[in-house]
Amino acid sequence: xxxxxxxxxxxxxxxxxxxxxxxxxxxxxxxxxxxxxxxxxxxxxxxxxxxxxxxxxxxxxxxxxxxxxxxxxxxxxxxxxxxxxxxxxxxxxxxxxxxxxxxxxxxxxxxxxxxxxxxxxxxxxxxxxxxxxxxxxxxxxxxxxxxxxxxxxxxxxxxxxxxxxxxxxxxxxxxxxxxxxxxxxxxxxxxxxxxxxxxxxxxxxxxxxxxxxxxxxxxxxxxxxxxxxxxxxxxxxxxxxxxxxxxxxxxxxxxxxxxxxxxxxxxxxxxx
Amino acid sequence: xxxxxxxxxxxxxxxxxxxxxxxxxxxxxxxxxxxxxxxxxxxxxxxxxxxxxxxxxxxxxxxxxxxxxxxxxxxxxxxxxxxxxxxxxxxxxxxxxxxxxxxxxxxxxxxxxxxxxxxxxxxxxxxxxxxxxxxxxxxxxxxxxxxxxxxxxxxxxxxxxxxxxxxxxxxxxxxxxxxxxxxxxxxxxxxxxxxxxxxxxxxxxxxxxxxxxxxxxxxxxxxxxxxxxxxxxxxxxxxxxxxxxxxxxxxxxxxxxxxxxxxxxxxxxxxxxxxxxxxxxxxxxxxxxxxxxxxxxxxxxxxxxxxxxxxx
Numbered sequence: 176x177x178x179x180x181x182x183x184x185x186x187x188x189x190x191x192x193x194x195x196x197x198x199x200x201x202x203x204x205x206x207x208x209x210x211x212x213x214x215x216x217x218x219x220x221x222x223x224x225x226x227x228x229x230x231x232x233x234x235x236x237x238x239x240x241x242x243x244x245x246x247x248x249x250x251x252x253x254x255x256x257x258x259x260x261x262x263x264x265x266x267x268x269x270x271x272x273x274x275x276x277x278x279x280x281x282x283x284x285x286x287x288x289x290x291x292x293x294x295x296x297x298x299x300x301x302x303x304x305x306x307x308x309x310x311x312x313x314x315x316x317x318x319x320x321x322x323x324x325x326x327x328x329x330x331x332x333x334x335x336x337x338x339x340x341x342x343x344x345x346x347x348x349x350x351x352x353x354x355x356x357x358x359x360x361x362x363x364x365x366x367x368x369x370x371x372x373x374x375x376x377x378x379x380x381x382x383x384x385x386x387x388x389x390x391x392x393x394x395x396x397x398x399x400x401x402x403x404x405x406x407x408x409x410x411x412x413x414x415x416x417x418x419x420x421x422x423x424x425x426x427x428x429x430x431x432x433x434x435x436x437x438x439x440x441x442x443x444x445x446x447x
Numbered sequence: 448x449x450x451x452x453x454x455x456x457x458x459x460x461x462x463x464x465x466x467x468x469x470x471x472x473x474x475x476x477x478x479x480x481x482x483x484x485x486x487x488x489x490x491x492x493x494x495x496x497x498x499x500x501x502x503x504x505x506x507x508x509x510x511x512x513x514x515x516x517x518x519x520x521x522x523x524x525x526x527x528x529x530x531x532x533x534x535x536x537x538x539x540x541x542x543x544x545x546x547x548x549x550x551x552x553x554x555x556x557x558x559x560x561x562x563x564x565x566x567x568x569x570x571x572x573x574x575x576x577x578x579x580x581x582x583x584x585x586x587x588x589x590x591x592x593x594x595x596x597x598x599x600x601x602x603x604x605x606x607x608x609x610x611x612x613x614x615x616x617x618x619x620x621x622x623x624x625x626x627x628x629x630x631x632x633x634x635x636x637x638x639x640x641x642x643x644x645x646x647x648x649x650x651x652x653x654x655x656x657x658x659x660x661x662x663x664x665x666x667x668x669x670x671x672x673x674x675x676x677x678x679x680x681x682x683x684x685x686x687x688x689x690x691x692x693x694x695x696x697x698x699x700x701x702x703x704x705x706x707x708x709x710x711x712x713x714x715x716x717x718x719x720x721x722x723x724x725x726x727x728x729x730x731x732x733x734x735x736x737x738x739x740x741x742x743x744x745x746x747x748x749x750x751x752x753x754x755x756x757x758x759x
Contacts, residue, residue, distance in 0.1 A: 185666055193563040196556055197579055200637065203594030206604040210597050218597065220607035260493055263486030271480045273487070282494040287688065288739060289501075290695035292712045293732040296719065297500030300507050300729065320497045352481035381587025384697040384712070388719070398589045402698060405593055414597060417590045425582045432574050443564060443577070443645035 204421050211414035218411070229415040239416060242400030246380050248311060249396055253318040254376040260319065261326030261375075262368060266360075268327075269334040284324045294321060295388030302389070309391050317389050318379045325378060326371040329440045333367025336439070370435045377424065501736075507729035519726050526730035535714070535731070539738065542694065542710045545625065546742075549632040550689035553640040554682065556633065561644035561681075584638035588698040595631040595703060596622065623707040631699045636689040643688060647681020648674075683750040687743050694739055711735045 206220075214224030233239060267273070268280060286294060298317045302309055341363065345355045361368070383398040390399055404413055431437040438444045508527070511520035529535070560580055567573045583591055598604045599621040606618040621627045651674055659669040697712040704713070711731060718728040 182666055189559065189563070192559045193576075196560045197576070199556070200579055200583060200634065202604075203591065203598055203634065206598050207594040209604075218600070218602045220604050220611075260489040263482070264490035267480075267483055267486045267490075271483055273480075273483065279487075279490060279494055282497060283490060286497070288691035288743060290691075290712060290732070290735060290739065292695065292697055292715050293504060293736055294497070294500060296715065296725075296728060296732055297497075297504045299719075300503040300725065301500045304503060316496055317500075320493055320500075323493060356482070377585045381585060381590075383588045384695065387697070387716070398587050401589045401593070402702075405589070405596070405702060413593055417593055420586060420590050421582070424585050425578060428578050428582055428585065429574075432577055437581070438573070438577055441577075441581075441642050441646065443561075443642060443649050 207414050207417045207421070210411050211418045213411055213414075216410045229411040230419075232410075233412040233415040233419075236404075236412060238395070238400045238404065239397065242395055242397035245311075245390075245394050246396040246398075249314050249318060249394075250376050250380040252311070252315045253322060253379040254372050256315065257319045257322050257326045257375040257379075258368065258372045261323050261371060262330045262364075265327050265330035265334055269331060283327065286321050287324045291321065291382070291384035292388065295385030298385070299388045309389060309394065311394055313389050314386065314394055314396070317385050318382055321382060321385060322375040322378045325374040329371040329374060330364065330367045332440055332442055333364050337363050366435045367440060370431055370437065370440045373427065373431055373435075377427065381420075381424075504729045504732050507726050508733045509730075510726045512724045512726045526727050527734070529727065530730060530734055538709050538711060538714055539734070541708070542735075543738070543742070545629060545632065545700075545708075545710060546690045546693040549629055549636055549693045550640075550686045552629065552633045553636045553689045554644075554686055557637050557640035557644055557685065558682075560637075561641045561648055564641065564645045565648040580641045581638050583634060584642075588635065588696065591635055592631060592698045592702050595627070595634065595699075599627045599630070599703065622703060623705040625708050628700055628704050628708045631703050632693050632696055635696060635699060636692050639692060640685040640689050643685035644678065644681045647678045647684070651677040679750070683746065687746050690742060690746070691739055694735065 209220060209222060210218055211229055212225050212227070213219065213222035214226040214228075215222070264279075264283065268276070294317060298313060299309075302313045307313060337360070342355050342359050345359045346352075350358070380396075381398055382396075383402065386396050386399050387402065390396060395403075401413060401416065428437065431440075507519060509522050509524070511523045511525065513520045530539075560576065564573060564576045564580065567576060596603070600606070601618040601620070601622065603621070605621060606615075609615045610618065621630075655673050655677065656669050659673045660666075664672065694710075695712065696710065697716065700708055700710040701713050701716070704710070711734075715728045715731050715735075718724045718731065
């Protein structure tokens, strides 16, 4: 029996450690929510009075509104382009052998380890050298390069899990390649494609460091506007907008976990 | 097996419909590579754009800075010799140190969480851990950093709680310290560490653990001699990625470090946008990139014998 009780002690200890780590992960979100509903302009814990006014102020702030508008434009273009490019490349990566395949893959995955400030600085200098004015296009190209590895990975994992026999069956029944792709491959890949698009959209909408280099006042995205706000003001408007951000992101990811099998896309499900 | 059956079926159809275009198209599906060109070309364009941007940084790093002019001067190596100045060398050393400490702490904190994520019995608990662990990754650096300012500031949560409990008489300084910067950076890198570790743990063959247990090893011994060595590839991937991501961090050292704790990213931004010395900013970026790749190569070299510990 001593064996069993020591196992139980170990399990209890493990549960405590995991709870503490989850607490560490959640702490900033909880604290920022407390700050957002604080009635006064100066932080105090716990708040003496409660109010919604910082949410109203944040939503009315012109820089945040413009940032949201610009962010949605950039995110819309980035996620669509990255999905098309990433899904196509994941397909050929999974199916074919061709020259420079390994090199091309390495280059496209390299933004995972290249610092974002280096990529941002690079596109800033490149735009200047080519004489391109810094509009949305420069921001979108930068974001596409940065989010592409994530799209590539999630579509690639789905392709690996796809049953090729279904495609062969369709082809053997006379469907030309384009029809097989449209009626068999794409529908089967849908969860991978949707989560790839979701990754691209969320990461592009939140990208900050490279955006700081390549945006100008006119194309400033929301994270850049928030950064400038934090540097200049100390009122809890920023806490309010952070709460909106955290709730929206957690909701999207919960949706992805429950309906798209996020665990499978991230490859963290126990293999039997 | 399935492929053989399909091929036989295919040949059968091909023989029967010989001469018909449908059949030759089917053969084309098997032998040629449809969509290759149209799917590869956009990817090549993206790769070219990235390489052009990196080449632009490299080119600028070799140009002279002309004060007051945005256009750089002639080619020179001056920017790189200036990097050896104690002021800049120190920032590089600090950055590497912060990156290593952050990656190590993230590993120690991330491992139990990844283990719980993979091994939890209830699906709801699994989903909850996954969402809580992954959400910070998608929040972006600004929101996360701001949240930590609210936690660590002199009027912040930690100090308010400690004062209320009477444990301290004066607020303790957490902002603008390395401890504060590293705490926030661990929070930033934890999600990616957990994902990498969980992916490795998910592919550990549980029969190996059961075999160890059946031979009399206790849970701790089973973990240390079987599970931990088998998850080594995830540890290597997690530590290298955590290092590279910490190196990339900008808002966290900028806002929480507040000029007291500087990383290479802060120096690059300052040189670019405060002094408009883009050539020197570019040379710092090139040196940073070389350093990242050197550390990644080193970590992989160190890890290779470690990975062999597992029964491969």
